[in-house]
Amino acid sequence: xxxxxxxxxxxxxxxxxxxxxxxxxxxxxxxxxxxxxxxxxxxxxxxxxxxxxxxxxxxxxxxxxxxxxxxxxxxxxxxxxxxxxxxxxxxxxxxxxxxxxxxxxxxx
Amino acid sequence: xxxxxxxxxxxxxxxxxxxxxxxxxxxxxxxxxxxxxxxxxxxxxxxxxxxxxxxxxxxxxxxxxxxxxxxxxxxxxxxxxxxxxxxxxxxxxxxxxxxxxxxxxxxxxxxxxxxxx
Numbered sequence: 092x093x094x095x096x097x098x099x100x101x102x103x104x105x106x107x108x109x110x111x112x113x114x115x116x117x118x119x120x121x122x123x124x125x126x127x128x129x130x131x132x133x134x135x136x137x138x139x140x141x142x143x144x145x146x147x148x149x150x151x152x153x154x155x156x157x158x159x160x161x162x163x164x165x166x167x168x169x170x171x172x173x174x175x176x177x178x179x180x181x182x183x184x185x186x187x188x189x190x191x192x193x194x195x196x197x198x199x
Numbered sequence: 200x201x202x203x204x205x206x207x208x209x210x211x212x213x214x215x216x217x218x219x220x221x222x223x224x225x226x227x228x229x230x231x232x233x234x235x236x237x238x239x240x241x242x243x244x245x246x247x248x249x250x251x252x253x254x255x256x257x258x259x260x261x262x263x264x265x266x267x268x269x270x271x272x273x274x275x276x277x278x279x280x281x282x283x284x285x286x287x288x289x290x291x292x293x294x295x296x297x298x299x300x301x302x303x304x305x306x307x308x309x310x311x312x313x314x315x316x
Binding site: 097124126132133134135136139177179181185186187188189190191192194 | 203205232239240242243247254255294304306307308309310
């Protein structure tokens with residue numbers, strides 16, 4: 092059983108479209124992190140959210156932490172082919188655990 | 200400040216041999232995590248270590264796998280008598296000592312891709 096459920100598992104969209112990826116859990120997390128991983132590389136940290144209801148923006152990426160600190164979302168505006176990759180959410184309780192990831196493919 | 204360094208990047212072993220994967224954390228980081236990843240899947244937690252201590256090994260297989268993080272030197276993930284099912288990418292992440300233990304960020308190495316033939 093996955094502690095963090097990510098959806099969708101796979102997303103294929105055209106360049107310029109918007110998308111949202113979700114990360115849900117029944118557990119409360121002290122913080123939640125989003126990573127992006129490209130093939131053959133290690134995950135790279137995008138953002139950490141700590142406060143319930145927090146919203147952080149990173150260029151075309153908007154991250155939100157749920158009020159109850161059990162869920163988070165990542166919204167990408169006007170997706171570009173360079174956004175292609177595996178997006179992982181990770182939550183910390185006493186150790187850092189990951190969701191299964193969302194594979195995003197952006198076609199030009 | 201160098202990032203998390205893992206070596207080797209690629210490792211090929213025959214069934215029954217031993218695999219030793221090394222991870223040097225970022226400077227100042229005293230916590231190390233090991234994860235395993237199959238193609239196009241997420242990361243599966245294996246073990247969480249601090250210097251000279253195993254904090255959580257709930258994700259480690261009961262046999263053949265062991266991990267250490269000595270006072271000096273890199274963290275080592277050791278797989279004895281490898282089998283084909285051990286083929287995967289193994290990632291290490293490090294984080295600094297916690298401020299209240301919780302909100303520290305983890306940074307990853309580039310992984311070791313183990314192939315068992």
